Amino acid sequence: MKKWFAVIGDPIAHSKSPNMHNTWFDEMNIDAAYIPIHVKSEDLENAVASLKMLGASGWNVTIPHKQTIIPYLDELDPLAKKMGAVNTVLCLPDGSLKGYNTDGAGFVHSLEEVIGNDKKTLEVLLIGAGGAARGIAFALQQYGYHNLTVTNRTVEKAKEIVSELGEGRALSITETEHSLDKFGIVIQCTSAGLGNSEFRLPLSLEKLQEGAIAADIVYNPLMTPFLLEAQMKNAKIVNGLGMFVHQGAIAFRYWLEQYPNTNNMIKRLTDELNRS
Incomplete structure (x- = not known):
């Protein structure tokens, strides 16, 4: 059959x-x-x-x-x-x-295809606190990335992920914007930008450090507004495909x-x- x-x-x-x-x-x-x-x-x-x-x-x-x-x-x-x-x-x-x-493991495999597996000590920021962010957070931890921060418009949801991880920290969007230059890997974990939909950046990338790794889980379009903005800041891009x-x-x-x-x-x- x-x-x-x-x-x-x-x-x-x-x-x-x-x-x-x-x-x-x-x-x-x-x-x-x-x-x-x-x-x-x-x-x-x-x-x-x-x-x-x-x-x-x-x-x-x-x-x-x-x-x-x-x-x-x-x-x-x-x-x-x-x-x-x-x-x-x-x-x-x-x-x-x-x-x-399989989301989390799939993300880590794709990330390390682009950046290698020697960046585990970098500060990692996850934007969003939904199912995809949760899966990626646990997978990153499992693969040896322990400097994790989660930010979300509803910061309580970010705190829930951090509590379940048993490590890391949760920040508000405003706090994250002020300290964005501390992060070597920034991962956009929401559906924002999906299918060229109306989009606004989940947070300001004004302080994104030059050479930071910017990843998005959305793959259609390949270059989301988030990635385009990060590219203008000379970040290394990892699309969601x-x-x-x-x-x-x-x-x-x-x-x-x-x-x-x-x-x-x-x-x-x-x-x-x-x-x-």
Whole structure:
């Protein structure tokens, strides 16, 4: 029986996941399909039940469902449980649903492809305190980045992440703007700028240090307003495409126990996004 997979979110039309996974299926001669499904927050419980009933083998979860999907799953991978966020669901043979988080590991892989793995002592700033920020924070800690600061418009949410990490600090946006020149790595972890949407910078980059590493988790457009502004400050840029491809490849391995070609996919999607 042909396997099928999906990605659920709101919005979802911008997603390159179907293109990516269907290309990998073709490259690896796997009889499977992957589709996008637009799911609003109020429809999430019914959507999960429907995916299970209709025989999906698994699916990806994107904004805004990474945390709110958890009550509808039967089991969580220990890291996903610790993070409190899920971006990958596997339908187990007994019909139960298991949640994983591949965002954080995918981000660290993409970051270190660009900057190497010898920058672990730098001060790291995460902007945002949602599911993606939480996943990235725990993954950075796991990979040896311990000088972490989280900033968010609602600083209490940043404090929650820091408390769960057991290290680091939380700052308000204003405090962060005043001390931005202290950070060697600045990571934009919100959906701001997604799909060329109306955008304002989450904080002023006036004090961004020259040569700092500026990363964004948004991959469409490749150069978000945040990255463009950081580039004007002579920062080293890490776009969100590498994270997207690596998190997808890790999910692919959970579903099918095979690892796809990530290098070719990054090149392919970079060309496609540049053309558009």
